Amino acid sequence: xxxxxxxxxxxxxxxxxxxxxxxxxxxxxxxxxxxxxxxxxxxxxxxxxxxxxxxxxxxxxxxxxxxxxxxxxxxxxxxxxxxxxxxxxxxxxxxxxxxxxxxxxxxxxxxxxxxxxxxxxxxxxxxxxxxxxxxxxxxxxxxxxxxxxxxxxxxxxxxxxxxxxxxxxxxxxxxxxxxxxxxxxxxxxxxxxxxxxxxxxxxxxxxxxxxxxxxxxxxxxxxxxxxxxxxxxxxxxxxxxxxxxxxxxxxxxxxxxxxxxxxxxxxxxxxxxxxxxxxxxxxxxxxxxxxxxxxxxx
Amino acid sequence: xxxxxxxxxxxxxxxxxxxxxxxxxxxxxxxxxxxxxxxxxxxxxxxxxxxxxxxxxxxxxxxxxxxxxxxxxxxxxxxxxxxxxxxxxxxxxxxxxxxxxxxxxxxxxxxxxxxxxxxxxxxxxxxxxxxxxxxxxxxxxxxxxxxxxxxxxxxxxxxxxxxxxxxxxxxxxxxxxxxxxxxxxxxxxxxxxxxxxxxxxxxxxxxxxxxxxxxxxxxxxxxxxxxxxxxxxxxxxxxxxxxxxxxxxxxxxxxxxxxxxxxxxxxxxxxxxxxxxxxxxxxxxxxxxxxxxxxxxxxxxxxxxxxxxxxxxxxxx
Amino acid sequence: xxxxxxxxxxxxxxxxxxxxxxxxxxxxxxxxxxxxxxxxxxxxxxxxxxxxxxxxxxxxxxxxxxxxxxxxxxxxxxxxxxxxxxxxxxxxxxxxxxxxxxxxxxxxxxxxxxxxxxxxxxxxxxxxxxxxxxxxxxxxxxxxxxxxxxxxxxxxxxxxxxxxxxxxxxxxxxxxxxxxxxxxxxxxxxxxxxxxxxxxxxxxxxxxxxxxxxxxxxxxxxxxxxxxxxxxxxxxxxxxxxxxxxxxxxxxxxxxxxxxxxxxxxxxxxxxxxxxxxxxxxxxxxxxxxxxxxxxxxxxxx
Numbered sequence: 001x002x003x004x005x006x007x008x009x010x011x012x013x014x015x016x017x018x019x020x021x022x023x024x025x026x027x028x029x030x031x032x033x034x035x036x037x038x039x040x041x042x043x044x045x046x047x048x049x050x051x052x053x054x055x056x057x058x059x060x061x062x063x064x065x066x067x068x069x070x071x072x073x074x075x076x077x078x079x080x081x082x083x084x085x086x087x088x089x090x091x092x093x094x095x096x097x098x099x100x101x102x103x104x105x106x107x108x109x110x111x112x113x114x115x116x117x118x119x120x121x122x123x124x125x126x127x128x129x130x131x132x133x134x135x136x137x138x139x140x141x142x143x144x145x146x147x148x149x150x151x152x153x154x155x156x157x158x159x160x161x162x163x164x165x166x167x168x169x170x171x172x173x174x175x176x177x178x179x180x181x182x183x184x185x186x187x188x189x190x191x192x193x194x195x196x197x198x199x200x201x202x203x204x205x206x207x208x209x210x211x212x213x214x215x216x217x218x219x220x221x222x223x224x225x226x227x228x229x230x231x232x233x234x235x236x237x238x239x240x241x242x243x244x245x246x247x248x249x250x251x252x253x254x255x256x257x258x259x260x261x262x263x264x265x266x267x268x269x270x271x272x273x274x275x276x277x278x279x280x281x282x283x284x285x286x287x288x289x290x291x292x293x294x295x296x297x298x
Numbered sequence: 299x300x301x302x303x304x305x306x307x308x309x310x311x312x313x314x315x316x317x318x319x320x321x322x323x324x325x326x327x328x329x330x331x332x333x334x335x336x337x338x339x340x341x342x343x344x345x346x347x348x349x350x351x352x353x354x355x356x357x358x359x360x361x362x363x364x365x366x367x368x369x370x371x372x373x374x375x376x377x378x379x380x381x382x383x384x385x386x387x388x389x390x391x392x393x394x395x396x397x398x399x400x401x402x403x404x405x406x407x408x409x410x411x412x413x414x415x416x417x418x419x420x421x422x423x424x425x426x427x428x429x430x431x432x433x434x435x436x437x438x439x440x441x442x443x444x445x446x447x448x449x450x451x452x453x454x455x456x457x458x459x460x461x462x463x464x465x466x467x468x469x470x471x472x473x474x475x476x477x478x479x480x481x482x483x484x485x486x487x488x489x490x491x492x493x494x495x496x497x498x499x500x501x502x503x504x505x506x507x508x509x510x511x512x513x514x515x516x517x518x519x520x521x522x523x524x525x526x527x528x529x530x531x532x533x534x535x536x537x538x539x540x541x542x543x544x545x546x547x548x549x550x551x552x553x554x555x556x557x558x559x560x561x562x563x564x565x566x567x568x569x570x571x572x573x574x575x576x577x578x579x580x581x582x583x584x585x586x587x588x589x590x591x592x593x594x595x596x597x598x599x600x601x602x603x604x605x606x607x608x609x610x611x612x613x614x615x
Numbered sequence: 616x617x618x619x620x621x622x623x624x625x626x627x628x629x630x631x632x633x634x635x636x637x638x639x640x641x642x643x644x645x646x647x648x649x650x651x652x653x654x655x656x657x658x659x660x661x662x663x664x665x666x667x668x669x670x671x672x673x674x675x676x677x678x679x680x681x682x683x684x685x686x687x688x689x690x691x692x693x694x695x696x697x698x699x700x701x702x703x704x705x706x707x708x709x710x711x712x713x714x715x716x717x718x719x720x721x722x723x724x725x726x727x728x729x730x731x732x733x734x735x736x737x738x739x740x741x742x743x744x745x746x747x748x749x750x751x752x753x754x755x756x757x758x759x760x761x762x763x764x765x766x767x768x769x770x771x772x773x774x775x776x777x778x779x780x781x782x783x784x785x786x787x788x789x790x791x792x793x794x795x796x797x798x799x800x801x802x803x804x805x806x807x808x809x810x811x812x813x814x815x816x817x818x819x820x821x822x823x824x825x826x827x828x829x830x831x832x833x834x835x836x837x838x839x840x841x842x843x844x845x846x847x848x849x850x851x852x853x854x855x856x857x858x859x860x861x862x863x864x865x866x867x868x869x870x871x872x873x874x875x876x877x878x879x880x881x882x883x884x885x886x887x888x889x890x891x892x893x894x895x896x897x898x899x900x901x902x903x904x905x906x907x908x909x910x911x912x913x914x915x916x917x
Contacts, residue, residue, distance in 0.1 A: 014496035022407025101345040122520030123593030125563035178479035193334035234811035258693025259786035571814035
């Protein structure tokens, strides 16, 4: 009897508390999902647009007060995918390189200097990155490639890459540092060079953590709005290459959400885009996890 | 503790390079060593390049801020950014007060009690998706739930809670990762000594995870410092504060958590998008510089605290 | 030591929460009391139009200086936000660049009371390169440029540069004013030569940094002169308030402050202040127009 009471204090109480909080996160997620689904569904249920015209048309001209317009969002969807993929392609290799330097090549410098410097960059507001992009990067891109203007997929990808770099690097470095020393020493004892140890032991051991970093980075790339909006050009047309302007889901949401009223076709179409964005990130995340698991099995 | 591990790894590296040279001769060893050197050089160069880029951005921001700085703008009155600085620190502090316990608890749940079935994969995916939401959506959701449903006006508390929606997933994820990466022998040892799962988790695993959890907290705080879209809809875009009034019941007291408050990031956003005063850009530049310094100080002191804690733990008591 | 710090923090937090609850009660009391007292007190909250925000904030600061018991907060967010929030009762005043009926359903628009507080003019702006040669465009040339038919400045007497159009979002009040009064209702072309910025300040920067760019902003954003851009008149008439007052320049609209039903006493006092003679000079120096200065023909045109 007494031992049960003891166990209540030492185990069940704590377990209940964390379970409640754990479940509350799920509830919160579901609440937001339901909220977005409900708001986003109105485009199709209330305003009667077909899913195909929303996904595959590029005619975007929703109406504001009671009339009927078009809600084709193909340009934004393609634009978001392009920009997020480009940002990830640029940032991930660099992040991984810096993470390896922090964890194994120069741990002292990494701890004392690299980390604090990198963390500062999480705290710089998007709008500052956006303005740096608009006033420094965009003119630079225009000059280098002899374009009339530098608003482009490339500019957006670069700005986003700088923005997601700290997230990926911090999380990946943590994962690499968590490699058990015995494993590292065992690898060295077998005659591995440092790089062989990193490649065969640390990178494998830290794979889950690195993937988490990449997922978090990708998530931020998909959801980032203010900075991208300033450098992408927001032109309602498909990009003809890295150097041409286009538009993204987040940019169109931020630019018009405040200017439209609840229940109008325009506003509901923006909520549909928000819900779609959530689904896109969901697909990305599942794919990356799947790749990670495949590797693990082999 | 981490420091010890690193030292061990470091000395192991040195030993291996010494012993390696005596075995030289076989071609593949030479190749491996060449690869090792090349990779080291390449990676270090990349790291150096990025650090230079980041340093350039920091210096640029600080330089522009310093050029704009006047005693008037740095003050806690009128056009000074002191009010926003105070609001930023206060709001992020309030938000962390909510985020950290919930995030860590949720992380413990995920790592220790959620089991291994498909449910946890779904939950984890849910959390990651949640953290990919554009801030404006979280802001509007927060506005609907925290402002409209409660019939209140923009306030610090609502801002802090909305920020928590954004950051709880981040802390939950980093906590879970940290707990999972603690060496299993710690767990087995503790259970073997008769501790319950909960006791083991809190007293052994959680303590060993502190440095990584702190990274999560720093990232979360960083996002709080830099976030604008969430707070515009929940905490408001301006504040009327009297710094001689420390009675927390008054609407103009800095301590009141139900007053509207604009943080540095919101201030910058407002100035850069709609400020039409002559010196709007200067104030924005100065705010950005102040924000960079604030984040730097926070990040350094959080890490210092973490290290102290870490040393105390690994030093044994 | 640690425990001490922790308990102090907890106490501080507790105190703040209690205090916060207390303050919300006193706030409610103050609101209830405004009807019976003559001095203005209580709180006023407004949000909406970002074009009107700078003026609203200046007015709020001045009003508060005269009525220290009244706490005013002015937020931006966009005209749609202002209309949404005033309808939902979250704010006392919803600011908008456009008539409520252009955004809301007729039933919802009928619940709101319109208070016109100022005029806003919209000017066509171009990159400095173009401004050196082109001082004015005819409305046909303007329509041709924004419909994508005219693609090079040389056609309208400018340098040999490709034209890049910089728009605001289709939901923007400034864009709808420009489209209605400068382009005669014709929609702007969409495509790779037509970019867009979220806000007017980013638009100014973009036009200033892009050769051959053309865009439009509210006159309040042109109070600070900039060397990178120049304004262009329409049919030889410059975008100034003098020309708006005498009915020669047409691209302007009213700035609205909407209340849900008739305003409370303190809100009415603030609205009165907005249209007082005191405010008129502030309105003009901030780059807005004073409604009372419109001549009869101009006032009748809307």
